[in-house]
Amino acid sequence: MARRAERLALPVGVVATFAILLVVFYYPVGSVLVAAVVRGGRLTLGPLADVLGDPFYTGMLAGTVRDPFGVPAGLGGWVRAGFPSVEFGLFGFTAWQAALSTVASVLVGLPGAYLLARYEFVGRRTLRSLTIVPFVLPSIMVAVGFLAMFGRNGLLNDLLSIVGLGPVGGVLFTLKAVVLAHAFYNAPLVTRLVTTAWESVDARRVESARSLGAxxxxxxxxxxxxxxxPAVLTAALLTFVFTFLSFPIVLALGGLQLATVEVWLYARVQDLALGEAATLGTIETVLSLSLTYLYLRYEARQVRSRGTTTLSRHRLSIGWRTLRDPVRVGLFAYGIVVVILFVGPLASMVVESLTGSGGLTTANYAFLARQQAATAVGTIRPLPAVRNSLLFGLGTLLLAVPMGVVVSVLAARGGRGSRIAETLMSAPLAVSGVVVGLGMLQTLVFGTTVAGHRLVASGPVAIVLAHAVAAYPFVSRNVTPALSGIDSRLLDSARSLGASRLRVLVDVELPLVAAAVLAGAAFAFAISIGEFDSTVLLSQGVNTYTMPVALERYIGNRSVGPSLGPATAMGTVLLLVTAASFLVIDRLGGRWQP
Structure with a gap:
């Protein structure tokens, strides 16, 4: 009996994982897709045609939907008019800001890859570990950091006034701020991917080229x-997908004035225009899944074989000789840019939380304490937000870690199971959290009738499920490489001695990849702590709002004046919790690779 249970354990785990994904991800997202093409029980493309044919959404391309046969005449008229400027609508602007963000991220990330791959210096390992920061830091917190740094009374202008320079204005609530914030998030991704590729170059090939006179x-x-x-193109494509789906940063730094598809979709949900929101979510999901499919196909064609002899690194030292070396001067200047762009926002948030018009103060934290004691309806109290975030994080671990391990086992086996696992891992990453939240709101929170029974998932349950779906790919991406790297002879020996597949997994494989599992668990916890996209739709009052949701509420009217103080204080609390997660990931050696 026990033997049979061991044989069935893994298949049952696979079925359970598929069932959870079906109920929590595919069914809610599918409901959004269905809502966009079904009206009154009948299949129709009318809602899609209405959105695609609306100039607000697609600009000049709307005419190709409303009157496709009139396109040639329209192009002719445009040429005869002297090629006047055209509008591409909401989708066009979303793609444009994603393209600009991608270019900025690549430009900022490539020098970092050169520095890490070609130079040895004190703190290099720490700097490389920091490239996983984008997958740990909550984006709404980063947005608060940018508000604190670039605001009229922000840290940057305070520092400039000390040296007698005028204030810097016109940055916040512009496309420049959004692009800079996206570069904060995605430049480390570019650095990480390109550094890995650079370190994989076989030094013998370079030496052969030099010996032949090159x-x-x-x-x-x-x-x-x-x-x-290939690494640069992969990083650029991933960055484009991530910035196309960006939500909290655009919401906080741009609002409806710089609305992307995500922000407008959220606004439609807030206005209870769920049909239009479903149509927008469907179009966005199709676009993002198509881009992710292209990324996976492109990545699969790349053969990554590490050279037996890697390129040697130069020792990077700082001294008077540095001023005579243009490369070192350039790297030093790049370091200043990195400090301003990456350290500045977080440091500004902490400093602003502890300062006021009279200097150092704890007034902002005292305000949070008063909020905790307030009893007025609608008051955002900090301790419930911290408590909810921690509890939801623990609940996410209970689901995401087993799901990630099961998917990793499938992927490590190879064959069709590997392709299925790849698909399962990639889909949640490619679908917007707002779309997932909308789908869960329509199905699990509002309730679904099954066999005559009304099934409803309360706010906390729905949030934990949404967080688990967002987090488990990070577990599997940590564990899969580790499982694949185990010597198959160890597994064959255990099986030849009579161990079942489950026993081999528990007694041999998991102990060998324990660090990867723990690192994946730390990632899952950090993802849950910082998740905002679906949480802001699913939270229902004091029992469900989390630290990121509370932080967005404290931003209020996006003022950069005194009202930003409580937001920076709440953001600092969130930063401390996130930093603890990052330290765990760093100590355990996070191995996640996009």
Whole structure:
């Protein structure tokens, strides 16, 4: 009996994982897709045509939907008019800001990859560990940091006034602020991917090119650059997907004035225009899944084989000689940019939380304490937010870790199971959290009738389920490489001695990859702590709002004046919790790779 239970344990785990994904992800997201093409029980493309044919959404391309046969005449009229400027609507603006953010992220991230791959210096390992920060820091907290740094009374202007320079204005609530914040998030992703590719270049090929008379520049162009281009393109495509789906940063730094599809979708839900929101979510999901599919196909064609002899790193030292080396001067200047862009917002948030018009103060934290004691309806109290975030994080671990391990086992086996696991891992990453939240709101929170019974998932349950769906891919991405790297002879030996597949997993594989599992668990906890997209739709009052949701409420009217103080104080509390998660990930050696 026990033997049979062991044989069935893994298949049952796979079925349970599929069932959870079906109920929590595919069914809610599918309901959004169905709501966009079904009206009154009949299949129709009318809602999609209405959105795609509306100039507000698609700009000049709307005419191709309303009157496709009139496109040639329209193009002719545009040419005869002298090529006047055209509008591309909400989708066009979303793609435009994603493209600008991608370019900025690549430009900021590439020098960092060069620094990490080609130089050895004190703190290099720590700096490389910091490239996983985008997957840990809550984006709404980063937005508060940018408000605190670039505001009229922000830290940057305070520092400039000390040296007699005028204030910097016109940054906040503009496209520049959104692009900078996206670069904060995605430049480390570019650095991480390109550094890995650079470190995989076989030094013997470079030496062979140099021995045949190639200059250093020619050897780089002909040998190193072809190895880097796939990594750069992969990072650019991922960055475009992430910034196309960006929500909290645009909401806090742009609002409806710079609305992207995500922000407008959220606004439609707030206005209870759920049909229009479902149509927008459907179009956005199709676009993001298509881009993710292209990324997976492109990545699958790349053969990543690490050279047996890697490129040696140069020792990077700082001294008077540094001023005579243009490369070191450039890297030093890059370091200043990195400090301003990456350290500045977080430092500004902490400083602003502890300062006021009279200098150092704890007034902002005292305000949070008063909020905790307030009894007025609608008051956002900090301690319930902290408590909810921690409890939801623990609940997420209970679901996300087993799900991630099961998917990793499927992926590590290879064959069709590997392809299925790849699909399962990628879909939640490619679907907007707002779309997932909308789907869960329509199905689980509002209730679904099954066999005559009304099934309803309360706010906390729905939030934990949504967080688990968002977090388990990070567990599997940590565990899958570790499982795949285990010597198959160990597993074969255990099986030859009579151990079942479950026993081999529990007694041999999991102990060998325990660090990867723990790192994945830390990632899952950090993802849950910072998740905002679906949570802001699913939270229902004091029992469900989390730290990121409370932080967004404290931002209020997005003022950069005194009202930002409580937001920076709440953001600092969130930063401390997130930093603890990051330290765990760093100590355990986070292995997640996009």
């Amino acid at each position: 200059s250093r520049l020619r050897a780089f162009r002909d040998v190193v650059l072809p190895e880097l281009v």
